[in-house]
Amino acid sequence: MKTTIFDNHYHQKVKRGDEMLVLSRKAGETIWIGEDIEIVISEVKGEQVKIGIKAPRSIDVVRGELRHDVSISNTESVLRNMDIFKTTKLIQQKKNKKL
């Protein structure tokens, strides 16, 4: 089991139509997801909520904004053309000559 604690001060905007279970919890209270994931509300301070997650190590835990940034980066990385490799071919050849 691993316990990951992180602060989440980002406001989640929920689009209408998205299904989401919303539960009210107080500090110290918990939520179980399935048989082996426990979410602990460890501290509530103003806009920040400290959340503890107890989950099997087979479960990935990642901050939403980080995953979102990877999604954006992947979208930006979609290949649009191969033109660049026509020019790099020359650079590569020059490089190889130097070596």
Next chain:
Amino acid sequence: MNLKTAYSGEVEIDTGEILKFEHGIPGFEAETEFVLIPIEDNEEFTVLQSIKTEALAFIVTNPYNITVNYNIELEVSTVHALQIKDQKEVAVFAVVSLKETIAESTVNLKAPIILNTSNKKAKQIILNNEDYNIRQPLSSESQKG
């Protein structure tokens, strides 16, 4: 099988070469199958072509070729998901975001693609390591190396 690709024309691929991303990759969760296609006269970069979507392809590179001391530690979740039994089975790729020039292009060192070369199971993982950037300029890294 013959595969129509975005920029490499129609290529013949062995179904055994297909990489299986069980949950896709972030932003492309429905894209579960890709194949690596070499680029002619270029050993540094490789095309990662979607099987399902002809127009969808990425450029990947070996992060160890462009970065000195690229150290990643695989989470147990990754080892489990990819059924990795030996370190030797593991191959690592970094997704490249091509710009006008290679110098302006960036590489995602924060979220490498991990491949089990034995069973072709693959996954884009997100590292907790603060040292690596999602948009690391290719040029600066090359200079370091």
